[in-house]
Amino acid sequence: MKRAVDLALENVKSGAGGPFGAVVVRQGELIATGVNQVTVRNDPSAHAEVVAIRAACQVLSSYQLNGCEIYSSCEPCPMCLGAIYWARPAAYYFSCNRYSAAKAGFDDAFIYDEIPLAPEKRTIAGLPLLPEIGHLPFDEWLRALNKTSY
């Protein structure tokens, strides 16, 4: 965890991005690290955890982080939490939380509050459109023989 916080601190000092760092570890071995690179890479998904997860998956040549642990300087935002769920590590740890992030001007807590709302009632509204065609890709997926599930 000290390493994740140090990465976050260094990321601010160097002017490279937001105050967030993350580390992926497996059985005590460091697999990959990540820092926030949203503005420097023009990638709103480049949060520390997502960067670290992507890097660790490349190291392990896998789209899953089975048996790994993720250490984040701050509680993962919903995007990063979703990425953690899709990567399926054993557990994750964080130092400060969404409320500390909010005090520093970040939307983490706000987005946590938006997720449980009905899509059409969210601040950024999500609206159904052509609901009659969306099942076609799933039908094809369920029929497909050459698929890799995840």
Place this chain on the structure above:
Amino acid sequence: MKRAVDLALENVKSGAGGPFGAVVVRQGELIATGVNQVTVRNDPSAHAEVVAIRAACQVLSSYQLNGCEIYSSCEPCPMCLGAIYWARPAAYYFSCNRYSAAKAGFDDAFIYDEIPLAPEKRTIAGLPLLPEIGHLPFDEWLRALNKTSY
């Protein structure tokens, strides 16, 4: 939306990935598209919406999608919804929803149910660790003069 669903369908037929497609549009102009590339790229974050958002941000040389709309073949999962919030488009649209995805074997609805839980009570537990050091990067951020907020 038809384009997003066609992309999803084609992605399954070609064996390239999961049954999901997304399109980013600005003022009626197609900016970028994305398909699910999780297994082919070993990247659990490579969902259609995230791929499309990243691509659109590269096209626009921005980490924000102001004035854009996102069309997804399926309701965005919490990771993708988080990415949408961080990219800040005007709105997003989807054809089928999280329950259709669940029927096809995907965790979207499961993850939506996990997000509102306290971190330590989730299936993949999130635990605080060294909470006394996590504020240091935020302190530095609030002091920094050369930062780009997002």
